[in-house]
Amino acid sequence: MVNQGQWNKPLPTVTGETLKFWNAARKGYLLIQHCKSCGYQWYPRGFCSGCWSKDIQYVEAKGTGKVWTYTITYQNRTPGFNEEVPYVLALVELDEGVKLFTNIINCDPKIVTIGMDVKVTFIQATNQIHIPMFEPL
Amino acid sequence: MTDLRKSAAIVGAYEHPVRYAPDKSEALIMAESIIGALADAGLEKNDVDAIFSAGGLSGYNLVDYLNMQPKYADFTSVGGASFEFHLSHAVTAIAAGRINCAVIVYASTPRVTGTLVGTGGFARNGATAADSVPGSFEDLYGKTTVGLYAMIARRHMYLYGTTSEQLAEVAVTMRKHAGLNPNALFRDPLTVEDVLASRVISDPLHLNDCCIISDGGGAVVVASPEIARNCKTKPAWVLGMAEAIAHQGAGKRDLINIAAAQTGPPAMGMAGVTHKDLDMAMIYDSFTITVVETLEDLGFCKKGEGGDFVSGGRIGLGGELPLNPDGGGLSSNHPGMRGMFLLIEATRQLRGDFTGTPRQVANCNLVLAHGTGGALGDRHSGGTIILGGD
Numbered sequence: 001m002v003n004q005g006q007w008n009k010p011l012p013t014v015t016g017e018t019l020k021f022w023n024a025a026r027k028g029y030l031l032i033q034h035c036k037s038c039g040y041q042w043y044p045r046g047f048c049s050g051c052w053s054k055d056i057q058y059v060e061a062k063g064t065g066k067v068w069t070y071t072i073t074y075q076n077r078t079p080g081f082n083e084e085v086p087y088v089l090a091l092v093e094l095d096e097g098v099k100l101f102t103n104i105i106n107c108d109p110k111i112v113t114i115g116m117d118v119k120v121t122f123i124q125a126t127n128q129i130h131i132p133m134f135e136p137l
Numbered sequence: 138m139t140d141l142r143k144s145a146a147i148v149g150a151y152e153h154p155v156r157y158a159p160d161k162s163e164a165l166i167m168a169e170s171i172i173g174a175l176a177d178a179g180l181e182k183n184d185v186d187a188i189f190s191a192g193g194l195s196g197y198n199l200v201d202y203l204n205m206q207p208k209y210a211d212f213t214s215v216g217g218a219s220f221e222f223h224l225s226h227a228v229t230a231i232a233a234g235r236i237n238c239a240v241i242v243y244a245s246t247p248r249v250t251g252t253l254v255g256t257g258g259f260a261r262n263g264a265t266a267a268d269s270v271p272g273s274f275e276d277l278y279g280k281t282t283v284g285l286y287a288m289i290a291r292r293h294m295y296l297y298g299t300t301s302e303q304l305a306e307v308a309v310t311m312r313k314h315a316g317l318n319p320n321a322l323f324r325d326p327l328t329v330e331d332v333l334a335s336r337v338i339s340d341p342l343h344l345n346d347c348c349i350i351s352d353g354g355g356a357v358v359v360a361s362p363e364i365a366r367n368c369k370t371k372p373a374w375v376l377g378m379a380e381a382i383a384h385q386g387a388g389k390r391d392l393i394n395i396a397a398a399q400t401g402p403p404a405m406g407m408a409g410v411t412h413k414d415l416d417m418a419m420i421y422d423s424f425t426i427t428v429v430e431t432l433e434d435l436g437f438c439k440k441g442e443g444g445d446f447v448s449g450g451r452i453g454l455g456g457e458l459p460l461n462p463d464g465g466g467l468s469s470n471h472p473g474m475r476g477m478f479l480l481i482e483a484t485r486q487l488r489g490d491f492t493g494t495p496r497q498v499a500n501c502n503l504v505l506a507h508g509t510g511g512a513l514g515d516r517h518s519g520g521t522i523i524l525g526g527d
Binding site: 009012017018039040042043050069070072073074075084086087090091099114125 | 256257259260266267270273274278283288291292338385392
């Protein structure tokens with residue numbers, strides 16, 4: 001399971017393009033982006049990847065969704081993950097319709113199923129970085 | 138579009154027999170593979186005017202090492218399908234008259250270096266910080282190559298009732314074929330029960346659902362019809378080709394549909410062939426689920442019926458659609474980017490190199506090869522090639 005405050009896994013690289021996302025994450029909000037023509041997009045970009053317009057807005061996601069698919073990982077030799085197996089790597093489909101990579105935490109990996117309702121929670125990795133993960137609703 | 142059928146042919150093919158290479162560099166395995174493929178064709182260094190490669194050395198280091206002066210170079214690197222992309226690009230360059238004879242080459246030695254190809258995760262390539270995009274939204278969660286394929290296997294099971302036993306049929310068939318290939322790394326018989334009893338790497342994929350890790354390399358020589366007519370070998374003509382990159386589509390793509398759905402129809406359309414015309418297929422078997430998904434999306438069966446399709450001996454030698462008579466990546470060799478070996482075995486089957494042995498597909502005159510690179514669960518490449526005999 002994920003141990004808060006003992007983050008020894010990869011950290012995100014924050015740039016001007018994604019600063020707003022990570023600032024919101026630190027405050028406990030999950031942001032996604034919306035284009036008037038193309039709808040929602042994930043992951044954050046400095047433009048809409050659908051129509052290549054620069055007119056893209058950050059909006060707060062509801063923070064709930066369903067497990068689209070998952071795997072219980074028993075082997076990953078990357079330090080940080082190696083100590084945490086078995087863990088659940090999942091694609092969660094947000095209520096807004098975009099799928100994102102995440103971990104399902106705060107539950108026994110064996111109870112995770114496709115279609116399971118989940119909600120976002122944030123794990124503090126550093127003072128600056130809080131990482132969105134999901135747990136059973 | 139210009140009709141490119143029979144604009145070029147594979148005239149030489151060489152699979153390096155090495156599976157563990159502590160005394161060879163990747164560069165030397167590549168050089169030996171090129172020399173082998175040229176000897177096979179009856180051609181020489183001076184006949185070659187183009188080079189295509191991925192993995193191993195950087196392009197300019199490779200050309201330096203080989204001490205050649207290519208007038209055309211292409212180091213497109215899209216994982217395991219790179220060499221199907223290369224072949225398609227080489228045919229186009231030959232048809233345009235820019236080159237006459239190209240070598241496509243590959244080697245890698247992950248077994249010697251102990252590279253954790255499928256389970257190394259983020260640190261596999263020595264990375265220390267996630268890329269700002271998309272890595273910062275993915276690498277924090279412990280993606281592995283096996284895990285990404287496992288997620289697609291899990292979704293396939295959920296949607297279509299595909300079973301672990303059906304996936305195991307692919308591994309069992311490949312092992313049976315490997316028993317006919319003296320160079321294959323693993324040749325001992327394997328049963329469905331063995332696969333299910335092997336340890337789970339990333340649920341639902343077991344160890345034996347995963348390709349092996351070997352060293353290895355190979356090369357093919359691609360040439361114009363004029364050169365092909367004067368080679369020692371019977372040409373394997375390129376009749377159809379297509380390439381695609383499938384990705385997350387801003388989070389909205391249905392990842393159960395893979396690149397093969399984008400490449401199969403145009404490649405077969407270009408060749409003017411249908412599924413029942415094909416005598417065999419070389420299907421990239423990084424994992425058992427890869428084969429099931431690829432067969433479905435190439436249209437050999439309906440979506441969701443791949444589990445049934447791979448069962449009952451259909452994909453074995455003597456079956457309706459023999460796959461990977463060399464034993465595939467699941468048993469023969471998998472240095473990391475296996476697409477090269479699909480082209481080599483397809484060529485050799487079309488020439489009848491194994492005639493008189495059980496490895497030879499009878500009356501083999503039309504082969505489909507489909508390479509997959511990257512991972513089905515996030516983003517991947519797909520390249521389909523249709524090859525025909527002389």
